Amino acid sequence: MNLIKLSWKYLTFRPMSTGLNVLLLALGLAIITVLLLMQDQLEKKMNQDAAGIDLVVGAKGSPLQLILSGVYHIDFPTGNIPLAEAQKLTRNRLVKQSIPLALGDNYQGFRIVGTNLDYLELYSTEFESGDSWKEAFDVVLGAGVAKKIGLKVGDEFLGSHGISEGSHDHDANYFKVTGVLKPKGNVVDRLILTSIESVWATHEEEEEEESSSHVPSEITLHGLPQSEEPKEITTLLIQYRNPMAAIQLPRQVNAGTSMQAASPSFEMSRLFEILGVGISLLRGLAFVLIGISGLGIFIALYNSLKERKYDLAILRAIGAARFQLLQLIFLEGIMLTFIGAVLGILLGHSFLAVLVSQQESGVMVSLNPWIFLKSELWIVIYALTVGILASVIPAIAAYQTSIAKQLTKA
Amino acid sequence: MLLSTKNLSFSHPRQQAIHFPDIQLTSGESLLILGKSGSGKTTLLNLLGGLAQPATGEILIDKVSLSDLKGQKLDLFRGQHIGIVFQKPHLITALTVFENLQLANFFSKKKNDQLMQLLKDLGLADKSKSSVLTLSEGEAQRVSIARALANQPKLILADEPTSSLDDDATQKVIDLLKEQAEKIGAGLIIVTHDQRVKNHISNFIEVKSS
Numbered sequence: 001m002n003l004i005k006l007s008w009k010y011l012t013f014r015p016m017s018t019g020l021n022v023l024l025l026a027l028g029l030a031i032i033t034v035l036l037l038m039q040d041q042l043e044k045k046m047n048q049d050a051a052g053i054d055l056v057v058g059a060k061g062s063p064l065q066l067i068l069s070g071v072y073h074i075d076f077p078t079g080n081i082p083l084a085e086a087q088k089l090t091r092n093r094l095v096k097q098s099i100p101l102a103l104g105d106n107y108q109g110f111r112i113v114g115t116n117l118d119y120l121e122l123y124s125t126e127f128e129s130g131d132s133w134k135e136a137f138d139v140v141l142g143a144g145v146a147k148k149i150g151l152k153v154g155d156e157f158l159g160s161h162g163i164s165e166g167s168h169d170h171d172a173n174y175f176k177v178t179g180v181l182k183p184k185g186n187v188v189d190r191l192i193l194t195s196i197e198s199v200w201a202t203h204e205e206e207e208e209e210e211s212s213s214h215v216p217s218e219i220t221l222h223g224l225p226q227s228e229e230p231k232e233i234t235t236l237l238i239q240y241r242n243p244m245a246a247i248q249l250p251r252q253v254n255a256g257t258s259m260q261a262a263s264p265s266f267e268m269s270r271l272f273e274i275l276g277v278g279i280s281l282l283r284g285l286a287f288v289l290i291g292i293s294g295l296g297i298f299i300a301l302y303n304s305l306k307e308r309k310y311d312l313a314i315l316r317a318i319g320a321a322r323f324q325l326l327q328l329i330f331l332e333g334i335m336l337t338f339i340g341a342v343l344g345i346l347l348g349h350s351f352l353a354v355l356v357s358q359q360e361s362g363v364m365v366s367l368n369p370w371i372f373l374k375s376e377l378w379i380v381i382y383a384l385t386v387g388i389l390a391s392v393i394p395a396i397a398a399y400q401t402s403i404a405k406q407l408t409k410a
Numbered sequence: 411m412l413l414s415t416k417n418l419s420f421s422h423p424r425q426q427a428i429h430f431p432d433i434q435l436t437s438g439e440s441l442l443i444l445g446k447s448g449s450g451k452t453t454l455l456n457l458l459g460g461l462a463q464p465a466t467g468e469i470l471i472d473k474v475s476l477s478d479l480k481g482q483k484l485d486l487f488r489g490q491h492i493g494i495v496f497q498k499p500h501l502i503t504a505l506t507v508f509e510n511l512q513l514a515n516f517f518s519k520k521k522n523d524q525l526m527q528l529l530k531d532l533g534l535a536d537k538s539k540s541s542v543l544t545l546s547e548g549e550a551q552r553v554s555i556a557r558a559l560a561n562q563p564k565l566i567l568a569d570e571p572t573s574s575l576d577d578d579a580t581q582k583v584i585d586l587l588k589e590q591a592e593k594i595g596a597g598l599i600i601v602t603h604d605q606r607v608k609n610h611i612s613n614f615i616e617v618k619s620s
Binding site for chain 2: 319
């Protein structure tokens with residue numbers, strides 16, 4: 001028998017009250033855990049996905065939408081831009097590198113992105129198996145895509161029109177998997193990559209309907225494709241040559257062309273500002289829950305103390321020091337909140353795991369719910385502080401219990 | 411001499427002081443403290459157990475003056491050397507019978523491997539793992555006696571241990587207390603207004619509030 005065992009016995013002696021308080025605390029802490037995890041991983045992912053991309057150029061519309069569709073592949077694109085204009089822009093002396101993207105198709109909800117090999121280099125991808133595309137209709141699968149739909153090198157599939165699931169299939173040309181990428185935990189994981197010409201070809205067939213299969217003989221592996229006909233691409237990812245470009249280039253594009261330019265870092269900080277209201281609301285709710293549970297622990301300890309004044313007097317009578325009674329009450333508060341903290345953190349991770357498993361595609365899929373952060377230690381410390389604060393008054397009351405008075409009151 | 415008191419008095423706030431007769435007790439000896447209700451018998455017991463401080467006078471237990479001990483030292487001394495049986499059992503309800511006894515050992519920092527034997531002596535062997543909530547009143551009373559004996563104290567103080575018992579049970583409890591006190595060579599002081607107890611213990615003093 002020792003103090004820890006004794007406090008444990010007291011806690012388990014009233015399982016309802018203990019359980020309720022632990023649950024309340026755990027819920028509050030779970031919300032904070034989820035927020036912490038999402039904030040940490042999303043922010044990291046957002047930065048990782050946008051690394052090396054200074055400016056995104058696309059059709060006019062919402063700049064945030066342009067970033068979400070062009071960099072993160074979440075939202076729909078704002079439209080297409082003429083290839084000729086894009087080519088003119090790449091020759092600008094402020095542009096160091098530019099990567100074209102052509103969207104328009106999907107396979108089981110995963111976007112088929114027409115681009116060139118620079119895109120693979122941008123994210124420094126590595127191949128799990130196979131190699132990059134060499135011919136039209138060759139595709140490379142992101143790790144997440146390969147895992148979810150179970151395709152491997154050599155397999156063929158038909159794409160569907162549109163960038164989300166549910167529209168009609170293109171029935172003319174099969175895409176052939178030539179490579180599967182290693183998982184990187186970034187946006188490429190959930191994309192199907194191919195050449196721009198492949199994307200063009202599938203759509204031209206749609207329009208021309210009857211014409212015999214029309215496979216482009218050559219594909220562009222670097223830079224922008226050349227074409228005599230008026231073609232379109234969806235977005236252009238641009239890297240600046242020098243800091244000066246950050247000031248001049250967006251203005252040149254937005255004022256001088258039919259296209260718009262948007263900066264990922266600027267738009268994302270704007271997005272987080274908007275989301276911030278929701279996040280602080282959720283965080284507020286979490287703190288209210290934690291506050292209530294702190295109050296609950298205080299009331300539980302205080303009430304049980306009334307019933308336990310005799311117990312405390314008896315403990316003193318059989319040799320317990322005042323200080324030990326103080327410890328006893330603090331231990332109860334600390335144990336209660338420690339269990340709550342551990343449960344809350346586990347609950348938060350499981351909640352995120354459920355959230356992730358519910359998603360088919362999208363940013364959430366690439367979150368790892370079982371990464372533990374250092375800041376979660378702060379959650380434990382925070383919870384223990386709540387426990388200690390809630391125990392102060394009951395513990396002092398226990399400290400001051402007069403044995404003789406208590407025992408002779410009968 | 412196990413216990414000796416001199417000139418003890420105690421005053422409740424705004425009440426006249428109570429003066430207690432001097433007590434002398436040797437190991438293995440039994441003593442009754444008799445008096446009417448409200449005469450201050452329990453107060454005297456609290457003074458002897460170090461649960462309350464006397465206004466004047468001195469208490470020597472085994473040559474240690476209680477007034478020299480303060481705070482934690484007094485608590486530990488009480489836990490190790492004085493076993494108290496209260497008017498009501500006051501067991502720790504969150505614990506089992508055996509754990510209640512272990513608790514006494516823990517707080518007094520004493521080891522006692524005779525706890526099971528003690529429960530056997532008191533006829534509680536089969537109750538050792540029961541929750542104290544399941545005990546009858548008589549059993550609870552015996553557990554509280556066992557707890558007072560768990561640390562093998564030098565002095566056993568019992569406060570009205572028989573007030574709610576019938577003649578048979580009274581005799582049993584008194585016998586039990588005497589027997590166990592003799593077994594560990596402890597002094598036994600029973601505070602009571604119960605005249606029946608006088609038949610079993612002849613040695614007594616009387617407390618009268620003046």
